[in-house]
Structures are given as C-alpha cells and as structure tokens.
Amino acid sequence: xxxxxxxxxxxxxxxxxxxxxxxxxxxxxxxxxxxxxxxxxxxxxxxxxxxxxxxxxxxxxxxxxxxxxxxxxxxxxxxxxxxxxxxxxxxxxxxxxxxxxxxxxxxxxxxxxxxxxxxxxxxxxxxxxxxxxxxxxxxxxxxxxxxxxxxxxxxxxxxxxxxxxxxxxxxxxxxxxxxxxxxxxxxxxxxxxxxxxxxxxxxxxxxxxxxxxxxxxxxxxxxxxxxxxxxxxxxxxxxxxxxxxxxxxxxxxxxxxxxxxxxxxxxxxxxxxxxxxxxxxxxxxxxxxxxxxxxxxxxxxxxxxxxxxxxxxxxxxxxxxxxxxxxxxxxxxxxxxxxxxxxxxxxxxxxxxxxxxxxxxx
Amino acid sequence: xxxxxxxxxxxxxxxxxxxxxxxxxxxxxxxxxxxxxxxxxxxxxxxxxxxxxxxxxxxxxxxxxxxxxxxxxxxxxxxxxxxxxxxxxxxxxxxxxxxxxxxxxxxxxxxxxxxxxxxxxxxxxxxxxxxxxxxxxxxxxxxxxxxxxxxxxxxxxxxxxxxxxxxxxxxxxxxxxxxxxxxxxxxxxxxxxxxxxxxxxxxxxxxxxxxxxxxxxxxxxxxxxxxxxxxxxxxxxxxxxxxxxxxxxxxxxxxxxxxxxxxxxxxxxxxxxxxxxxxxxxxxxxxxxxxxxxxxxxxxxxxxxxxxxxxxxxxxxxxxxxxxxxxxxxxxxxxxxxxxxxxxxxxxxxxxxxxxxxxxxxxxxxxxxxxxxxxxxxxxxxxxxxxxxx
Numbered sequence: 001x002x003x004x005x006x007x008x009x010x011x012x013x014x015x016x017x018x019x020x021x022x023x024x025x026x027x028x029x030x031x032x033x034x035x036x037x038x039x040x041x042x043x044x045x046x047x048x049x050x051x052x053x054x055x056x057x058x059x060x061x062x063x064x065x066x067x068x069x070x071x072x073x074x075x076x077x078x079x080x081x082x083x084x085x086x087x088x089x090x091x092x093x094x095x096x097x098x099x100x101x102x103x104x105x106x107x108x109x110x111x112x113x114x115x116x117x118x119x120x121x122x123x124x125x126x127x128x129x130x131x132x133x134x135x136x137x138x139x140x141x142x143x144x145x146x147x148x149x150x151x152x153x154x155x156x157x158x159x160x161x162x163x164x165x166x167x168x169x170x171x172x173x174x175x176x177x178x179x180x181x182x183x184x185x186x187x188x189x190x191x192x193x194x195x196x197x198x199x200x201x202x203x204x205x206x207x208x209x210x211x212x213x214x215x216x217x218x219x220x221x222x223x224x225x226x227x228x229x230x231x232x233x234x235x236x237x238x239x240x241x242x243x244x245x246x247x248x249x250x251x252x253x254x255x256x257x258x259x260x261x262x263x264x265x266x267x268x269x270x271x272x273x274x275x276x277x278x279x280x281x282x283x284x285x286x287x288x289x290x291x292x293x294x295x296x297x298x299x300x301x302x303x304x305x306x307x308x309x310x311x312x313x314x315x316x317x318x319x320x321x322x323x324x325x326x327x328x329x330x331x332x333x334x335x336x337x338x339x340x341x342x343x344x345x346x347x348x349x350x351x352x353x354x355x356x357x358x359x360x361x362x
Numbered sequence: 363x364x365x366x367x368x369x370x371x372x373x374x375x376x377x378x379x380x381x382x383x384x385x386x387x388x389x390x391x392x393x394x395x396x397x398x399x400x401x402x403x404x405x406x407x408x409x410x411x412x413x414x415x416x417x418x419x420x421x422x423x424x425x426x427x428x429x430x431x432x433x434x435x436x437x438x439x440x441x442x443x444x445x446x447x448x449x450x451x452x453x454x455x456x457x458x459x460x461x462x463x464x465x466x467x468x469x470x471x472x473x474x475x476x477x478x479x480x481x482x483x484x485x486x487x488x489x490x491x492x493x494x495x496x497x498x499x500x501x502x503x504x505x506x507x508x509x510x511x512x513x514x515x516x517x518x519x520x521x522x523x524x525x526x527x528x529x530x531x532x533x534x535x536x537x538x539x540x541x542x543x544x545x546x547x548x549x550x551x552x553x554x555x556x557x558x559x560x561x562x563x564x565x566x567x568x569x570x571x572x573x574x575x576x577x578x579x580x581x582x583x584x585x586x587x588x589x590x591x592x593x594x595x596x597x598x599x600x601x602x603x604x605x606x607x608x609x610x611x612x613x614x615x616x617x618x619x620x621x622x623x624x625x626x627x628x629x630x631x632x633x634x635x636x637x638x639x640x641x642x643x644x645x646x647x648x649x650x651x652x653x654x655x656x657x658x659x660x661x662x663x664x665x666x667x668x669x670x671x672x673x674x675x676x677x678x679x680x681x682x683x684x685x686x687x688x689x690x691x692x693x694x695x696x697x698x699x700x701x702x703x704x705x706x707x708x709x710x711x712x713x714x715x716x717x718x719x720x721x722x723x724x725x726x727x728x729x730x731x732x733x734x735x736x737x738x739x740x741x742x743x744x745x746x747x748x749x750x751x752x
Binding site for chain 1: 408409412413415416419420421450451452453454456457480483484487490491492496497498499503504505507513514517518521522525526527529530531532533534535536537538539540541542543545563565569570571573575576577578579580584612614631635636638639640642643646670672674675677678680684704
C-alpha cells in the first residue's frame, strides 16, 4: 500500500515482485521504492517557504523581551541553564531486578551561542542576524545556506530558553531539521527565479522547464510524512489513557480552560454558556469533538496512505488544526502542523495549481 | 570566474580564517576578534558546502569541486574551529565537533556506491525513528513506569542525539487528560514595607499572543512535581496545620480526607531551580518600588496557582470562570534577591492554601482566602466579610 503511493517515483512492475525468502525481496524492493525514488521538489519548496515565514515570525516575537528569554539574567539565568546542561543527573532503571536507578550521565548536549553571550549588544546582533537568515530562508535566497543557519539560529533559542517553550517550538524544530537537509530551494524560491532568469538570458530553450526530480527530495518528504504519523499516533495513544477522552468530556477541559482559550472574549464565553445550558447539545458537541480528535489522530497514520482515503484524511487534519488554531489561539502551532501536511500533497498537484495561478497572473 | 572556483575560494578562506583564529588563540587566548574569525571561517566554509549541494540539486555540471572533497574540507574547518575556540565556549566546541563528524559522514556517504549509500541511509533513518519512538515511549504513563527497554535505550543511546537536535518530544498533547493551567503570582516586598504583585501570564501585559503563550510555559516549568509520598508525610502535614492554627488570622487546616497529591505538591529539582531562577529574575526586574530607587528589595513570596476549569453546571448557572474558589494556590517559597529560599523548613512550603466559600443557605456566604492571609499584605482579609447568600 505504501509502496504504491510513490510520488513521481517508478511504479512497481508486474515482473519486479522480487519473490525471495519469505518475501524479503519484495520488502526490500518496496523499501527502496518508498525511500529512494526520485520526486519533484514543489512540495519541499512550499514547506520551506511556509516554514521560513513561520520561523521568521517566531524569531521576531522573541524581540519583545529578548533579554528575558536569552539574556544572562533572564527567566532561566546562566546558573540554572548551566545546571541543566552540565549537572542534571540522568537516571535509568538497573539491568537487574534488584537495585536502585543509577546515573548514566549528567550532561545534556545543548548548543546555543546565547550560553556564551552576556553583552546585550552582542545578543541583539546575533538575534538580528538570525532573523535575517530566516527571512532569506523564507524567500529562498541561497536556500541551502540560510536554511541551515535558520535551523542553527532556532536551536540557539530553544536550547537557551527551555522554560518558555511549548508544542509549537517542537514542531518548528522538526520542520527546520528536515529543511536543513532538503533540496528545498529548487521551487518557490528566489534561487529558482534567478536560475530561470539566467537561463533565459543565456538563450536556453528549456529555461522554464520544471526542476528535475530528486531522490533526496523524496527521502526528506518521506521523513516528514513518517514523523508526522508518529506524532499523531503518539498523541492518540496517550489520549486513550485518559478517562475524559473515553467519556467524551475531554473537549470541555480544552475549551473551558480560561488561560488557553479566548474566554476573555464575551462572545466565546456566551457560546460555552449556551452549550452548557443545553445538555443534549453539549453532550453531542463534546462527544463528537472527542471522537473526531481520536479518529483523526489514531487513523491518519494508516489511512493517509490509501489513495481513496488520502484527501479525506488530509481534509480532516486541516479541519482539526484550523479548529485548534481558532478555538485555542494556537495559530502558529496549527500552521506548523498544516505545514507538515504539505508533505502529503503530491508535488504534481502543487505544480499544477501553481502553474494555473502563474498563467492567470500572466 | 566560474561558480566552482568561488567554492574553492570560500573554502580556502574559511580554512585560512580558522588557522588565523587558532594562531590568535595560541598567542592571546579568547577574545572578540577570535570569535569573529571563527564565525566567519565557519560561514565561509558552510557557504561553499551549500553551493556544492545547490549545484548538485540542480545537476549543474560546471562545478569543479566534488561534494566529498568540500565536505572533507568543511570537516577540517570545523576541527580547526573547535580547537581554536576558548574552552568556555563549550557548547559551540561541541557543536563544531558534531558538525565535523556530520561533514565527514557526508563525504563518506557521497563516495559510497549507490547501493551501499542506500543501505547506510536506511540504517541512519532507522536510528533516527527508533530514537523518536524511545522519546515517545520513555515517558511514564499514569500510575505506572515507562518501558524499561525504551528508557534504557533513550538514556544510553539516543538522548544525546535527540536533545542536540531538539527532537526529544513525547507528543502527549492534552493527555492523558486536558489539565488546568498554572499561574505564577509573586508578591515582591520592599524594605520600606511596600509591596507589589507580579502575576503571569497576563493577557493585558503581553504585547502579542505568542508572548502570552510563552509566559504560560514559564508557569508550567514550575509545575513538575514529585508524585510519591514524602517519607514523613504525617509529621509535615501536622506541622502545616499547627502553623495554620497559630497564624493570625488563622489559615484553614487541611483535612486528612483530601488526597495528599492535592494538598502537597513538592516540585522536582528542575522546577525548584526554575522557580529560584525566576525569583532572581524578578529581583532584578523589580529591584525597587516604582520611582524610589533608594529603597531595596526585601523578599519575594512565590505562589503557583492551579486555575481549575469551571464545571459545566457552574457555567450553565452563570458562575464566573475567574471565581476565586477555582484557584488552588501552592506556596513555592519565600526567596531573597539571590533566589535562595529564606526558610527551607517553612511549614507552608509546597502546601495548598485553599480558597473556600461556605455555602450554607441559611447563613451569609463567607469566602476564606488562605492565599491572601498567608501573603500577609493585609492583617484582615477583606474577603472575610459577609457577601450574602448566593
């Protein structure tokens, strides 16, 4: 099923079944096709652009209280961050049935230029430098170079300021990690535009030809897809341990949480009050919300690979994250999750939509 | 000059800058100039590597330098940078060493035959995803321990990789149940007897939503608690209740029928250090009362508030989601300006200071706010006055 979902890759032929011992050859062939087929780069280009915009925005928002986040006397001061990275013991259970947990180490390999900077001027210089890198990444100028620097820059913030992080930071770091490895500047980038212009000026008749398919593009897209499936599956599995997700009341805990939701907006609270005053409506809404959440998180990892279910699952996931963004105010987090979903959209689809847009613009 | 030659020029410049930095470090030790040379050298090297990668992406035949050679050169640049840097820049030295190995690996992968490269990449991706799965499964489920295999693999094999790349997340969002948020309320007391409250998060004081969410995370960092019973639980509960009775006005004793996990929440070492750091942060930010630079800071009392989620019935009946009784304050300690606990044996430390309201229909409603009594900002809690039946 997975093997037949290759984007632009070589389709399995009738005589290439591989056979072999217990179908091992078949498995290896499927593995090879899944990971190492060439793919177009439009999906990656779009992911790079959106990730670049998101990380530029996130980096910009550090500006509001930069020294509180990464300064030597911030929320987590030098003394505390040094304890975390150099002296916090890591304990594990012993290998035998007897004995107490033992320490396997004290160091956590955290990396940040901000561990070593105390001058506000230097901190601001690096901050503005990282912000510039993220903007270059977003527009796709020297994409390989600036995407790598954007990843390093983002790493410097998350490693230095562990107390201010939330789910969004984990998601953007995953996207940046994969983008730093990806040939992401081949589409939707200034690099691509400059390349086309250079070729046109040189009289190349193929100046407007689409970028070549790359094995590395497919490889990175697969990494993103599998990682996203693990995220969803882990989220669903952990929810199934909670009684509130079973009895259909968990959504109330999410929606009526004053600090996380816009309950300061009278219309929102009025809506919740209206729901609460109509038990049947409340029960149906909450239960449906729980079922939908569990359904999408637990089944996405399996059904998205099915041709007939793929767009339905992507649609459900878009709906799910749009809801999270609107109801809980976690807009950037939701946009990060929606960016992951681009990896499931075939580059051919993106290219055809973009091609029509380009034609319309011309 | 063709683009390929620029690549060699940048790589050479990177190596030269690192050698210069190394020379400087031998002569004069750490300095801003040394840092600048190291940084520029790495950037020049990375730029050349990125040019080769981009050319490879584009199948540009004009590139004169093969990827493996540039990667090898980049590895050398990272090695020189790690040697040149002052030992106090330990995290960046570590980063350079890691990148040196990564560059070497890229060079080796590139010269491998296609099949061997695919096999090597397959093992790398299996390592990557196995690591992510251990991060997901090494978190303790409710009332149980995490898998021994997952925790052992995570601690001994994967944690360095996952922490370094910040991929160490368990993705247990809103699970097993969506929990109530935590707030941090701090009473900053000055030497002239005046005080001010600093409460985070605060929607009105956050310039943007992202800042507000980051403040919510600051409060959550103080909320990682020990889940076991303290050894001398009976004794510390008795001490807390006796201190409450001796306090003027009295602080409500905690009945034994309440779960110990609700009455007492001692943070783990990580959270204790986070709170201590936050106290130092407050001491610097709010060192003086507004407009009175000559008056110094005395103490900071910090409370973590668990803001309970309003029940459906209460919201349907028109109750306020900000009702006092939904707040469950825990005393995290009184700190000096150095972030040290003034009294580590404080009988109220890590205990709940309940906010309760009597609901007898035949009597006026009375709210008892133990937080305000404990904070001592007023000798008589204004909420103790009668409010009339609700």
